[in-house]
Every structure is written in structure tokens, then in C-alpha cells.
Amino acid sequence: MLAAASAETVVDQSTTSPPPHSEDQDYVFRAQIALSEALLKYGKYFGVVVAAVLVGSLLYGGYQSWAEKARKADFEKIAAIDYLMPEADPMSMYGLAPKDDPSDATRMANLVEGARRYEAAAAELSGTAATLAQLRAIDAWERAGKTEEASAAALKLAGKGTTLADFVADTARVRAMLNGGKSEEAEGALREMAGRYNDFFAEQSLIRLANLQLGAGKTEAAAATYAEVTKRFPTTMDLAALSELAVRLGKEAPADPAAVKDAPPGELPAAGGK
Numbered sequence: 001m002l003a004a005a006s007a008e009t010v011v012d013q014s015t016t017s018p019p020p021h022s023e024d025q026d027y028v029f030r031a032q033i034a035l036s037e038a039l040l041k042y043g044k045y046f047g048v049v050v051a052a053v054l055v056g057s058l059l060y061g062g063y064q065s066w067a068e069k070a071r072k073a074d075f076e077k078i079a080a081i082d083y084l085m086p087e088a089d090p091m092s093m094y095g096l097a098p099k100d101d102p103s104d105a106t107r108m109a110n111l112v113e114g115a116r117r118y119e120a121a122a123a124e125l126s127g128t129a130a131t132l133a134q135l136r137a138i139d140a141w142e143r144a145g146k147t148e149e150a151s152a153a154a155l156k157l158a159g160k161g162t163t164l165a166d167f168v169a170d171t172a173r174v175r176a177m178l179n180g181g182k183s184e185e186a187e188g189a190l191r192e193m194a195g196r197y198n199d200f201f202a203e204q205s206l207i208r209l210a211n212l213q214l215g216a217g218k219t220e221a222a223a224a225t226y227a228e229v230t231k232r233f234p235t236t237m238d239l240a241a242l243s244e245l246a247v248r249l250g251k252e253a254p255a256d257p258a259a260v261k262d263a264p265p266g267e268l269p270a271a272g273g274k
Contacts, residue, residue, distance in 0.1 A: 074129035077121050085114045100143050108144050115140035131169045151176040167201045200237045207241050
């Protein structure tokens with residue numbers, strides 16, 4: 001009887017005793033309470049932030065779409081003028097014929113009108129589209145035999161960026177300066193280009209500057225520019241042009257970049273890649 005009573009007592013105690021206390025449970029509970037309070041307190045601000053992000057995303061997407069349509073419209077203006085321009089003689093691609101027959105008065109008049117339209121479009125447009133329209137105008141003036149107008153159109157080009165289109169525009173502007181006898185201005189433009197561009201375009205600008213200086217009898221200035229090229233671009237990206245400049249200056253030809261790359265460590269190939 002006593003054993004049975006003792007067993008019942010043990011069973012009753014085991015079923016009614018509280019679970020052991022855990023500090024981890026307290027931390028979890030407190031964290032839940034803190035999170036709930038924070039959500040209640042700052043929930044409205046969170047909603048405002050989410051709404052602002054959504055609105056910003058919509059505005060940015062709308063702007064991107066508008067900008068893309070605007071760029072497309074700009075180039076469509078140029079394409080519309082291209083469509084009306086007289087096509088160049090296919091044989092001119094092989095140097096077997098001029099692009100246009102100067103005795104064809106109607107053709108010459110259409111070229112002049114096209115050049116004017118290109119320039120008008122360039123004045124309205126911006127960025128690459130404006131540069132392209134102005135380059136088209138230069139070509140149209142030249143095809144029409146209007147060299148002065150072509151030079152004037154080229155001088156309007158003002159390279160501001162560092163893209164291929166900017167470099168082509170800058171090159172046309174420098175050529176117009178040289179055709180107009182403005183060699184000093186051309187030197188200044190090439191020097192500015194060498195500072196604005198990087199890599200290949202900068203090297204080309206310096207090589208052209210050195211050749212221009214050499215042609216003007218500025219041998220010392222040309223040699224200094226050549227030294228600047230070789231120092232700034234120890235691995236040239238235009239070996240042929242730099243080698244030709246070195247020969248004109250009476251200097252040793254630069255090493256072939258491919259030979260420098262393949263040379264064993266600690267050894268450099270002779271000048272000219274030999």
C-alpha cells in the first residue's frame with residue numbers, strides 16, 4: 001500500500017511541476033517584444049520609404065524610356081536627311097571615280113541643300129547626334145565642292161567627350177585649321193586632345209602633334225613630344241606611325257610591343273623588335 005501511494009505521489013509531482021526556466025527563452029521573448037514595438041513605432045516610416053523607392057524607380061524608368069525615345073528621334077532626323085541625299089558613285093569606293101559629277105547642277109544643288117539641313121539639325125541636337133549631323137554636313141559641303149563652307153562647318157565642331165565620334169570630330173576640326181593655315185591653333189587643339197583622351201586617341205594626338213611640329217621646323221619641340229609619347233605609352237599602340245616619326249627625328253625605332261610581351265624576364269628586345 002505504501003509503495004503504491006509513493007508511486008502515485010511521484011507521478012502526481014512529475015505532471016504538475018513547472019518546466020525548467022531558460023534564459024535563452026527570455027532573450028527571444030524580449031527580442032520579439034522589441035521588434036513588435038519597433039514595427040509599431042516606425043512602421044509608418046517604413047511604408048514611406050518603400051513608397052519613395054517605388055516612386056523613384058517609376059520615375060527613373062520613365063526617364064530612361066523618354067531618353068531612349070529622344071535619342072532615337074534625334075538619329076531619325078539625320079536618317080531622314082540621309083534618305084534625300086544623292087547617293088555617291090559606287091566606283092568612288094575604289095578610287096575610280098569622284099563621288100559626284102560637278103557638272104550636274106541639280107545634284108550639286110541637292111548636296112548644298114543637304115549640307116544646310118545637316119547643319120540645322122546639328123544646331124538643334126546634342127551629344128553624339130549633333131556631332132554626327134555636323135560631320136555629315138562637312139562631307140556634303142565637300143562633295144558639293146564648297147571647301148570654305150566645309151572648313152567653316154568643321155571649325156564648329158567642339159569635341160567635349162572622349163568617344164570615337166568626338167575623336168573623329170576633333171580630327172576634322174584640326175584638319176580644317178591646317179587647311180586654313182592656322183597651324184598654331186592646330187597644335188593647341190592637338191595638345192588639348194592629348195590631355196583629354198586616354199590610350200590610343202591620346203597617343204595618336206601626340207604623334208600628330210610631333211609630326212606637325214617637325215613639319216613646321218620645330219625640331220626640338222617635336223623631339224620633346226616624341227619623348228613624351230614614349231614615356232607615356234611605353235608599349236605603343238601604333239608601332240608603324242611611331243616608327244615613322246622616329247625615323248624622321250633620326251632616332252632609334254621603338255621596340256615591337258609583341259616582342260616585348262614575349263621576351264624572357266629581365267631581357268628586352270633590340271629596337272625595332274630585332
